[in-house]
Structures are given as structure tokens and as C-alpha cells.
Amino acid sequence: xxxxxxxxxxxxxxxxxxxxxxxxxxxxxxxxxxxxxxxxxxxxxxxxxxxxxxxxxxxxxxxxxxxxxxxxxxxxxxxxxxxxxxxxxxxxxxxxxxxxxxxxxxxxxxxxxxxxxxxxxxxxxxxxxxxxxxxxxxxxxxxxxxxxxxxxxxxxxxxxxxxxxxxxxxxxxxxxxxxxxxxxxxxxxxxxxxxxxxxxxxxxxxxxxxxxxxxxxxxxxxxxxxxxxxxxxxxxxxxxxxxxxxxxxxxxxx
Numbered sequence: 001x002x003x004x005x006x007x008x009x010x011x012x013x014x015x016x017x018x019x020x021x022x023x024x025x026x027x028x029x030x031x032x033x034x035x036x037x038x039x040x041x042x043x044x045x046x047x048x049x050x051x052x053x054x055x056x057x058x059x060x061x062x063x064x065x066x067x068x069x070x071x072x073x074x075x076x077x078x079x080x081x082x083x084x085x086x087x088x089x090x091x092x093x094x095x096x097x098x099x100x101x102x103x104x105x106x107x108x109x110x111x112x113x114x115x116x117x118x119x120x121x122x123x124x125x126x127x128x129x130x131x132x133x134x135x136x137x138x139x140x141x142x143x144x145x146x147x148x149x150x151x152x153x154x155x156x157x158x159x160x161x162x163x164x165x166x167x168x169x170x171x172x173x174x175x176x177x178x179x180x181x182x183x184x185x186x187x188x189x190x191x192x193x194x195x196x197x198x199x200x201x202x203x204x205x206x207x208x209x210x211x212x213x214x215x216x217x218x219x220x221x222x223x224x225x226x227x228x229x230x231x232x233x234x235x236x237x238x239x240x241x242x243x244x245x246x247x248x249x250x251x252x253x254x
Contacts, residue, residue: 003019020047042066049063051071052096061099075128096109152167157198194209203222205220206252215238
């Protein structure tokens with residue numbers, strides 16, 4: 001059978017991941033068979049499926065399946081795991097799809113039960129210091145068939161004082177405020193759609209976008225606010241993905 005390991009992260013110089021031996025739980029490994037063992041965050045719950053791990057300070061924030069609600073924001077200090085407390089709405093539940101840490105806060109693409117059904121899955125922040133959630137912006141406004149519309153956020157990438165992300169297939173940015181959460185001006189002016197695969201390299205943001213009906217590689221200079229098209233093939237998708245830096249060279253699949 002397949003154990004399908006995923007959600008790899010390091011915490012206190014130890015490697016962790018989620019894997020399935022019949023139940024999907026957290027595991028750890030030192031790179032040897034004997035040093036690979038299951039660490040069940042919630043032994044009373046079968047298959048809590050830890051995912052979306054983000055390490056911030058002395059705490060790992062991730063999502064777990066709990067009490068009939070999937071992908072709830074959870075925190076783990078290496079010993080004890082608990083659902084992240086909510087100081088305002090103590091019985092609230094969350095459904096987190098994408099998670100990142102930035103400027104001392106957690107930013108998430110998530111559902112927040114007190115805002116349902118009028119607000120769908122949108123951009124929220126969570127302040128671990130005060131245990132409070134805040135809706136940053138309802139990007140996909142209006143009511144869908146099952147409640148609020150969802151904005152389809154993915155690919156958080158932080159560069160200095162700005163957090164970039166994809167929403168509704170377009171490039172967006174936020175400074176953590178509602179008024180400062182906007183479609184990135186240069187990308188909007190070029191009418192770039194199909195945005196995905198964001199990768200920050202210094203002050204440059206690389207990403208895939210569609211122009212003239214093909215998907216190409218673009219670069220946003222966040223200092224000047226200008227965008228250049230890096231790859232060019234009007235007849236074939238370039239589909240850049242899987243970026244990594246080595247010796248100041250940017251490698252990727254295309």
C-alpha cells in the first residue's frame with residue numbers, strides 16, 4: 001500500500017511530515033527506518049490529517065480534521081496540540097485551505113463560521129497574541145448557491161511590506177489592511193489572467209500568467225512596479241513551475 005507522505009516541515013531541527021498507515025497522522029524521521037515513527041497529534045481522533053504547516057516562533061500552526069469539521073486551524077508546541085483559540089467567538093470553526101505567516105500574524109484563505117453564509121472563503125488574518133481573527137477583504141463579493149462566493153486564493157509570497165497572492169486567477173497584494181488589499185496594478189493594467197506559481201526572488205516576483213492565449217513566465221519588479229514578460233511563445237504554453245534558487249541562478253520546470 002501507499003503511505004503518500006506530504007506536508008513536510010522542520011521544527012526545532014526535526015523533520016516532520018504527514019503520512020497514512022491506515023490513518024493519516026503526523027510522523028517524524030531522522031532519515032532512517034528505525035528513526036521514523038508516528039506522532040499522533042490527537043490520539044482520540046482517527047485520521048486528523050495534519051496539513052498546511054507553518055512554523056512561527058515556538059509554535060507550529062497547521063490544519064487538522066476535528067469533530068466533523070475539516071482543516072481547522074490548530075497549533076502545536078512540539079508536545080501538545082490544540083485547536084487555535086478564538087477569544088471573541090469561542091465556539092467558532094474554521095476551514096483553512098492556504099496558510100502563511102507574515103509580520104507576526106497568520107494569513108489564511110479560509111471560511112470563518114461567524115461570517116457564514118454571507119462571506120465565503122476569503123482572506124483572513126489570525127493574531128496569536130490576542131487569539132483573534134479578522135476578515136482582511138471579501139474579494140469575491142456576492143452570494144453563491146451555498147453562501148458567500150469564494151475568491152480562490154493561493155500562492156502567498158511576501159516581499160518586504162507586501163504580501164502577494166493569487167485570487168480569482170489574478171495577481172493581488174495586501175499590506176494587511178482592507179484598503180491596502182488590491183489587484184496588483186501593473187498586472188491589472190496588462191490584463192494578466194491565469195496567475196499561478198508565484199516565487200519571490202529578492203525584490204522580484206516571478207509568476208505564471210496568461211497573455212495572448214498562452215501561459216508564460218513574468219517578472220514583477222516590486223521596487224519599480226513594472227512587469228516584464230520573461231518567456232515568449234505565442235503558439236505554446238510555457239507553464240513555468242517548481243522554482244528554486246541555486247548559486248544565484250533561478251531554475252524551474254517549463
